[in-house]
Amino acid sequence: MSSKTIELNFLGQVLRLNCPEEQHDSLREAAKLLDSRVTEMKDRTGILQVEKALAIVALNLSFELLQEQHKTHKTENVLQNQIEQLTRSLESISASTPTQQASYSID
Template sequence: MSNETVFVKILDKEYQVACPREERQALVESAQLLDERMKAIRGTGAVIGLERIAVMAALNLSHELLQAKNSSTGTGGSANQSDLLRLNEKLDRSLANLG
């Protein structure tokens, strides 16, 4: 299992990332998804600053991951889901007030 260097572009900036050869495609797809999400967040104009955009994208993707995980295990996770939605809304308001 050897690593290779992969170049990915996120918000018009190129990053160099080392990953195992067999994970290359997954890394490229992940970077593309992150790029799309960050561009969408930047496009709203509600969040300013690369770091804040990255945090919002990470929170949104984490929330979606937890939703998918909860629905696949059959637990529903309604309490966790509502808590995450409330937290996400609170973060959106806080970040909007900072910018």
């Protein structure tokens, strides 16, 4: 992956970053989302300092990320348990079913 420079307008500033070209659209979307959340936080709370609003938004995003990671981990555990149950069931069925072997006769 080769990196290319991308220009982002973010919180009234122009940021120039290097990242793989195939990630440019996602990075633009992330910057737009973050900018929107900071603006919303400032409007909703009356906070004037961008740094303070940005810190609160960063904390909120970190919290949301942790919540999603916990949900993912819980789902992975449930799926792993179901796989183990299915494996045990299949092994039990396999052990209790007589093996049929093909018999051939030459006439």
